[in-house]
Amino acid sequence: MTADRRMLLVHAHPDDETINNGATMARYVSEGAQVTLLTCTLGEEGEVLVPELELLAPEHADQLGGYRIAELRAAMEALGVSDWRFLGGPGRYRDSGMMGTPANDKARAFWRADLDEAVAHAVAVVREVRPQVVVTYDENGGYGHPDHIQAHRVAMAAVDRAADPGHRPDLGPAWDVAKVYWCCVPRSVLREGIEALAALGEDSPFGHLGEVDDIPFAVPDELVTAAVDGRAQAGRKDAAMRAHATQITVDGPFFALSNDLGQEVLGVEHYRLVRGQRGPAGEAPNGWEDDLFAGLA
Ligand SMILES: CC(=O)N[C@H]1[C@@H](O[C@@H]2[C@H](O)[C@H](O)[C@@H](O)[C@H](O)[C@H]2O)O[C@H](CO)[C@@H](O)[C@@H]1O
Numbered sequence: 001m002t003a004d005r006r007m008l009l010v011h012a013h014p015d016d017e018t019i020n021n022g023a024t025m026a027r028y029v030s031e032g033a034q035v036t037l038l039t040c041t042l043g044e045e046g047e048v049l050v051p052e053l054e055l056l057a058p059e060h061a062d063q064l065g066g067y068r069i070a071e072l073r074a075a076m077e078a079l080g081v082s083d084w085r086f087l088g089g090p091g092r093y094r095d096s097g098m099m100g101t102p103a104n105d106k107a108r109a110f111w112r113a114d115l116d117e118a119v120a121h122a123v124a125v126v127r128e129v130r131p132q133v134v135v136t137y138d139e140n141g142g143y144g145h146p147d148h149i150q151a152h153r154v155a156m157a158a159v160d161r162a163a164d165p166g167h168r169p170d171l172g173p174a175w176d177v178a179k180v181y182w183c184c185v186p187r188s189v190l191r192e193g194i195e196a197l198a199a200l201g202e203d204s205p206f207g208h209l210g211e212v213d214d215i216p217f218a219v220p221d222e223l224v225t226a227a228v229d230g231r232a233q234a235g236r237k238d239a240a241m242r243a244h245a246t247q248i249t250v251d252g253p254f255f256a257l258s259n260d261l262g263q264e265v266l267g268v269e270h271y272r273l274v275r276g277q278r279g280p281a282g283e284a285p286n287g288w289e290d291d292l293f294a295g296l297a
């Protein structure tokens with residue numbers, strides 16, 4: 001039986017979904033919505049935080065991609081998400097590495113993908129899942145990672161093309177996604193987390209993330225349009241973050257990636273509505289929607 005409410009999230013690497021939307025995903029699953037994750041690469045070029053696994057890294061055995069599939073499986077089990085896929089199938093597109101690194105030029109790098117081919121894979125998923133809501137990154141991919149930028153481009157083009165009945169009818173009947181959101185962190189929220197970590201002083205488990213205005217994935221509060229309160233799912237998000245152990249270290253309410261710069265594990269996750277009609281304000285502050293399906297029949 002198809003769930004009435006269906007959302008599709010398009011992300012670049014295993015771990016992005018949990019960092020950005022883990023609480024949201026767990027909440028909507030708990031409310032009976034269908035949550036589908038489409039991840040574009042296996043994260044082959046990641047650094048390895050777990051010492052006994054460091055030989056999986058690309059410069060050694062180059063087996064990190066396969067291992068991160070297992071991490072993603074564990075994270076999805078923690079969140080209760082049963083529908084998670086890779087764009088074009090696992091291994092079709094390779095993690096491109098950080099912008100300007102040699103991995104950008106490796107065969108199958110997602111950054112070098114043929115956009116029409118990649119978008120066709122995504123259109124097929126959109127037309128099969130028929131989500132009312134799609135979530136992805138902003139045009140800078142949040143912080144400028146090439147795979148994040150490419151995931152944004154693929155997701156946005158797939159939403160447009162999936163709605164066109166004249167486009168690739170072989171990929172399924174057209175489907176018009178009602179609302180598209182870009183994930184984000186309001187500057188005010190990031191500032192509070194930075195201050196909370198700094199207040200630990202010598203006891204802080206992680207380094208300082210820096211000045212909020214210098215952090216690319218922090219957006220002015222006035223650009224935010226929705227806040228989903230997933231604090232009731234905090235335990236699930238914590239478990240999912242810990243499942244991505246090669247990429248994420250969690251310490252209490254804070255986490256860090258391999259750069260060891262601390263951030264707060266957020267139970268309230270924020271979004272910018274970029275396509276579709278904004279629904280009525282809910283319980284969230286600032287007149288923001290508190291439900292990504294707000295305003296939909
Ligand atoms: C959250 C995210 O997108 N992680 C990506 C990112 O990882 C960063 C990268 O390893 C960088 O070198 C580190 O300094 C930084 O701390 C990491 O977050 O890029 C990886 C390579 O493309 C990717 O595998 C990882 O998922």
Ligand SMILES: [Zn+2]
Nearest residue numbers: 012013016145
């Ligand atoms: Zn990523």
